[in-house]
Amino acid sequence: MSRIGYARVSTIDQDLDTQIAKLKAEGCAVIRSEKASGASRDGRAELATIIDFLRPGDELVVTRLDRLGRDTRDVLNLIHECEQRGAFVTVLDPHVSTRGEMGHIVLTVLGMVAQMERRFIKERQREGIEKAKGAGVYVGGRARIDHGRVIELSRGEMGVSDIAKAVGCSRMQVYRILKGTFERPT
Template sequence: MSAIVGYARTSTTEQVAGFEAQLETLKAQGCTKVFQEQVSSVGDRLQLRACLDYLREGDTLVVTKLDRLARNVAHLGELVATLTAKGVALRILDPAIDTSTATGKLLLHIMGSIAEFERAMMLERQREGIAKAKAEGRYKGRTPTAMRQAQSIRQLASEGLTKAAIAQRLGVSERSVYRALKQGWSN
């Protein structure tokens, strides 16, 4: 018996509404099982691996959007090859693409290429904008979180808290705590 399996992902835990919308959509599509995770596309995607292991011949994997599944065209190709070898169809809801058809397979590769191109162009425009703003003296970048809390870091360290405890209490990395103490940042 074949199954309709869903996969939902957001890059951060702050994307609650988008994540919940994906889950609702996948359930409405008849997914009997949904693998879900909130991790960057470049992070270790354990639930995606578990999903791929779970799928069997005749199953259909459903995702709401292409960027929820694949990092880039090469990654998309790897995933499609894995699914094809297992006899699993891929259905992407937006835009509507179903790899159980030849046209769906073609559209998937075209859309993946366009998405990767679009992302590369956006990053290039962003780099150009930052370079222009720097040249005009308008770009400062973001102030590092730990730098703003340097005094609190030093205070907690003087009270005898461990670097790990300081990092946890202030919501910064341990590495940032070490840098703040070593460099003597002032805020």
């Protein structure tokens, strides 16, 4: 029977230290962490590893429910997967566990609140963007990949996999950039 901690933040700029310290103080023998969005379970390899590792009697511990996800269905599916493995889920703030029926009800409500909060965040973000566009100061998100470098490397006869490694992205992103280049009129 193990207590396994999971810590998550959404962006690279955010810090995992506070969550990890709380999980250690709670007695988690193993703690896995990652920097990934909680909007879905896609791209969250550490969480998938924990779920695969869970054994009967183990306990998945998170500091807050929104660390597991911001979509009620995803959170409930995750809790169900843990239970199918005979494991429990415990949230530290507020302290709730799936060891009892009341815990299930509370976690369902908290999951719905997390999803609602995500919708509010997106709504405020959308309003802010519209306001900035109206004021003529919106420039859009910054490019995370240097498209020019991708194109330059492809002209140098470098393969897609090598380009992806060189610029730090997926092969699919390289294909999209190159496809966009060939479709544009010159």
